[in-house]
Amino acid sequence: MSDRTGSQADHRTVLLRRGEVHSPADPFATAMLVERGHVSWVGSEGAADSFVAGADEVVDLDGALVTPAFTDAHVHTTATGLALTGLDLSGAASLAEALALVRAHSAARPDERILLGHGWDAERWPERRAPTRGELDDAAGGRPLYLPRVDVHSAVVTTALLDLVPGVTSLAGYRPEGPLTDSAHHVVREAAHGAVSGRQRTEAQRAARDRAASLGIGTLHECAGPEISDEEDFTALLALARDEAGPRIHGYWAEQVGDEKGARRVRELGAAGAAGDLFVDGSLGSHTAALHEPYADAAHTGAAHLDAAAVSAHVAACTEAGLQAGFHAIGDAAISTVVAGVRAAAERLGLARIRAARHRVEHAEMLTPETVAAFAELGLTASVQPAFDAVWGGDEGMYARRLGVERARTLNPYAALLRAGVPLALGSDSPVTPLDPWGTVRAAAFHRTPGHRISVRAAFTAHTRGGWRAVGRDDAGTLVPGAPADYALWRTEELVVQAPDDRVARWSTDPRSGTPGLPDLTPGRPLPVCLRTVVAGRTVFVSPNE
The missing domain is CATH 3.20.20.140 (Metal-dependent hydrolases)
Structure with missing residues (x-):
């Protein structure tokens, strides 16, 4: 199994206190101790005093919520990064806006051999159609461009990119003007991604x-x-x-x-x-x-x-x-x-x-x-x-x-x-x-x-x-003694507990429920803001506003 953490676990002892710790081990926990990259204790504020002397670091949570770090179970990491650093059309509100973004991206990247983009969705545009090859050729200035649909199962491309893939016009999924699918899409995608340095x-x-x-x-x-x-x-x-x-x-x-x-x-x-x-x-x-x-x-x-x-x-x-x-x-x-x-x-x-x-x-x-x-x-x-x-x-x-x-x-x-x-x-x-x-x-x-x-x-x-x-580990993803110290700190509003007879609409803040609370995620309410993320006891993100 591949289990990559960025380095060995942090061997320091860290005490977190004066917050809300989401733990099934103690639904009222306000403190947590981390040793050698694992959770070693969760409990009350009063009991935390006994750990202060042995801690290498004491984190005052100031009321912050501590939860297990999330796991995103399906990601394409490089493609995500290319969208973050390159041409992302997911916010384009129309075909015209998408083409304008292509023009701007092409002008800003004069040295890239093949232009890459992501995220168009014609279903959300008033035109309800994908850009034609001619429109893309014009917007990209005649340069090779690979532009997959948001689902990455089809793509529109420029003529200059097709010219780099001999035989593509004879493959299943090729269309002279419309998005490429099936084998035609696969070979064009391979050529485009092969140009990434x-x-x-x-x-x-x-x-x-x-x-x-x-x-x-x-x-x-x-x-x-x-x-x-x-x-x-x-x-x-x-x-x-x-x-x-x-x-x-x-x-x-x-x-x-x-x-x-x-x-x-x-x-x-x-x-x-x-x-x-x-x-x-x-x-x-x-x-x-x-x-x-x-x-x-x-x-x-x-x-x-x-x-x-x-x-x-x-x-x-x-x-x-x-x-x-x-x-x-x-x-x-x-x-x-x-x-x-x-x-x-x-x-x-x-x-x-x-x-x-x-x-x-x-x-x-x-x-x-x-x-x-x-x-x-x-x-x-x-x-x-x-x-x-x-x-x-x-x-x-x-x-x-x-x-x-x-x-x-x-x-x-x-x-x-x-x-x-x-x-x-x-x-x-x-x-x-x-x-x-x-x-x-x-x-x-x-x-x-x-x-x-x-x-x-x-x-x-x-x-x-x-x-x-989903990767065969039943001992992780929760803040209990012995679990990997993968956790996040959050600034959020009052925590709530859902009533058992109504999964969504009714909420309780009664501590007698004995159930750890979570943020109120009712649509329209603000989502929690991440203050710090820790993996195997090692801090991998700290918000500048923490």
């Missing part, structure tokens, strides 16, 4: 880790693979995380494994598993998610990349090698394929072995009661992104346009998953949606479809402890 890559990876740390994120699950990035990018990120302070990196490499030799190669890369974005299908926004019935706004059912036999072979090989397997599956047909394949592997190897391996499915959006039950039966972890619903859900959103309102209302059924006992791990899929842990918790608790909402506490647990469980 080592310096650019390192700067991007540092920028992404710095942003994550500033948001109280202590661990990132990097979802890499041969169709996402390349081996050099993946191993460079793991090396950076090993050598420099910052969030931990658990790396997944999405390549099919057929035997022990393939599994050994995945291990040699430093990967936690052959999982992440091993594509069974694409995305709803790009009309490439695999559906049982046609799209409401297109006369086809998307694209399927793996069948049940391929899924079964991969899961069986990974299980026998002691590796986690996993898949990207969004559409109902893709999820059915995963379930059928994993079930076939269980019939071959035994259900207990499959469940013990904790294989995972990324996104898992278009579930049915039958596939939810199958996830529970097979022990599959659902690695999900609640911000997808916040951005594209609702009766007027992109999902409704792609699927129709009734089918769209079935998407992302978090409450049903938890009721069935399916482990949840929350993430962002950054740069598809931004790193934003409290916003992610809020999106799960205030899902646009009320029946799919889960409690703030359940969402918080899925975004902290759930991420650790």
Whole structure:
């Protein structure tokens, strides 16, 4: 397993006191002691006095909230950093604004061989269309430009970039004017990312880790693979995380494994598993998610990349090698394929072995009661992104346009998953949606479809402890003695406890509940502000306003 912390744990003894410590060990804790990179004690302010003399540092929390650091269970680190440091179109309100940003970026980067951008979403523009190749050629000044859609499953490009990829016009997914998908997109993306220099890559990876740390994120699950990035990018990120302070990196490499030799190669890369974005299908926004019935706004059912036999072979090989397997599956047909394949592997190897391996499915959006039950039966972890619903859900959103309102209302059924006992791990899929842990918790608790909402506490647990469980660790993601000292300090308003008979609307501040409080995440209220982030006892971020 890849467990990169930036360096060895801090061996100092640190006492935090006069705050609110979110700990199941003591729901009224106001202090915490950290020794040798682990939590050694949580308790009351009065008892903290006995630890002062032996502490190397005493932190006066001044009422701040201490929580476990978040784990973002699905991130593309280099792409996130490139969006942070380069051309980001996620805020463009129209096609015209997007083209203006392309012009400005091209003018500001005269020496870059290939221009890279990210984040356009025509569904949110009044024009409701992607830029044409001619419009991009003009905006980029005739230079090579790669501009993926926000979901990164299709892209618009300039003529100059196509000229660098011989044979692309004969590949599946090529269109003379519209966005590229499928094989055409993959080869163009490979050419574009191949132009990123080592310096650019390192700067991007540092920028992404710095942003994550500033948001109280202590661990990132990097979802890499041969169709996402390349081996050099993946191993460079793991090396950076090993050598420099910052969030931990658990790396997944999405390549099919057929035997022990393939599994050994995945291990040699430093990967936690052959999982992440091993594509069974694409995305709803790009009309490439695999559906049982046609799209409401297109006369086809998307694209399927793996069948049940391929899924079964991969899961069986990974299980026998002691590796986690996993898949990207969004559409109902893709999820059915995963379930059928994993079930076939269980019939071959035994259900207990499959469940013990904790294989995972990324996104898992278009579930049915039958596939939810199958996830529970097979022990599959659902690695999900609640911000997808916040951005594209609702009766007027992109999902409704792609699927129709009734089918769209079935998407992302978090409450049903938890009721069935399916482990949840929350993430962002950054740069598809931004790193934003409290916003992610809020999106799960205030899902646009009320029946799919889960409690703030359940969402918080899925975004902290759930991420650790998804990599096979049950001893972390919570502030109890013996756990890794991965925590964050927050400035927030009064803490509240949700009443058990109403997951969202009703709140209690009564300390007699004996339940640790959390911030009130009701939409419209301010989100907590991160003051400090600590990984393995080592501070990786301090706010200038702390």
